[in-house]
Amino acid sequence: MALLSSSPAVAEAMPIEESYPMTDQDFDRIATVVRTTTGIALGPHKRSLVYGRLAKRLRQLGLDDFSSYCDRLDLPEEEDERRRMVNAITTNLTSFFREPHHFEHLERDVIAHLRANPPTGHRLRLWSAGCSTGEEAYSMAMAVVAGLGDLRGWDARILATDIDTDVLAHARAGVYARERCQAIAPRFASRFVHPADRGRVRMADALSQLITFNPLNLFDHWPMTGKFQVIFCRNVVIYFKKEDQKKLFERFADYLEPDGLLYIGHSESLFRVCDRFQPVGRTIYRKVRPS
Ligand SMILES: C[S@@+](CC[C@H](N)C(=O)[O-])C[C@H]1O[C@@H](n2cnc3c(N)ncnc32)[C@H](O)[C@@H]1O
Structure with a gap:
């Protein structure tokens, strides 16, 4: 098991184990913040992407679930957290001379x-x-x-x-x-x-x-x-x-x-x-x- 989880490729392919509960409502709240601030539309199929990109942040913040994270994002003084969240959600794939x-x-x-x-x-x-x-x-x-x-x-x-x-x-x-x-x-x-x-x-x-x-x-x-x-x-x-x-x-x-x-x-x-x-x-x- 330790051997399996040490490989990022294998870990990616494994189903996401939701250690931090994320309800449909939590996902919708995050999707709404993302859409209104960035224009990025997160359909329901992006749920595991959102989970994967934000779970680490919940761990760093010592939060138990996404509901607490959403409450935090709603606070006016949490501008920096909203910026971090956007940075985590954006997809940044690029390369030199892409589409040459x-x-x-x-x-x-x-x-x-x-x-x-x-x-x-x-x-x-x-x-x-x-x-x-x-x-x-x-x-x-x-x-x-x-x-x-x-x-x-x-x-x-x-x-x-x-x-x-x-x-x-x-x-x-x-x-x-x-x-x-x-x-x-x-x-x-x-x-x-x-x-x-x-x-x-x-x-x-x-x-x-x-x-x-x-x-x-x-x-x-x-x-x-x-x-x-x-x-x-x-x-x-x-x-x-x-x-x-x-x-x-x-x-x-x-x-x-x-x-x-x-x-x-x-x-x-x-x-x-x-x-x-x-x-x-x-x-x-x-x-x-x-x-
Ligand atoms: C997939 S990358 C494309 C990079 C490069 N243009 C290319 O084609 O290789 C998309 C970029 O758009 C940025 N982006 C997404 N929404 C944005 C917004 N509302 N305003 C500015 N940049 C945004 C993301 O942060 C990300 O870096």
Whole structure:
């Protein structure tokens, strides 16, 4: 038995033993807090995921059941606990050059075009919305640097945001296990990926200097004043209800410059969700209507 439980793979496959009672009502209370704060819709099939991600926290807090945890989440002064809960619930799966055709398009079509036809003030603004641990933003930065060739004279910035403050700390550090970098092409790796300690690597300053990592809940106020030429919001809205997706894509359209581009995840679509965009490539959309 001890042997079995020492293997994470086996432990994951085993049915969850609910040491902390969680009633349907407890689950609904948690799902409501999560939906109203993050937009993430947790159907009943997510019950074991919620249990698995929060049970450790109940243990740390010395609580006996989820009902006590929900009472705690309701307290106005428990802002920090609600933040921890959101961090635990978000799914942060990501990788460098995930859906590589997006980065080829960004470098070869978008940045190369802007280089040949510079915008006013050589101002370039990109946004990685739902950036998780930062691999997406660093991949965008590599495409920008490669596409521009020389950054001198350019006012180029990448905003990278996420609701989860834990993943943002990782993103800011820019340090990754070496094996996570296999999808980085040698032409990029030789320039932008430097050895670090303990088998890890560090992203080059030339990339970090382009990116600002900030916490942002996509359903809260957006403090940005200028518009973007490019927004990546990939593998984020799959967790949202259609009505929340609609609101979000409308807002993205408002925050894009005319002809600005929106990149979404492989299982996401704007069809019947927002009519202000036209597809220009696989899961790549151009803003065509100002309002
Ligand atoms: C699966 S990851 C996708 C990461 C990256 N965009 C990619 O495609 O590889 C989804 C990210 O969206 C973030 N997220 C979920 N709801 C959010 C919200 N309401 N506001 C901001 N970020 C959110 C999660 O914290 C998570 O890091």
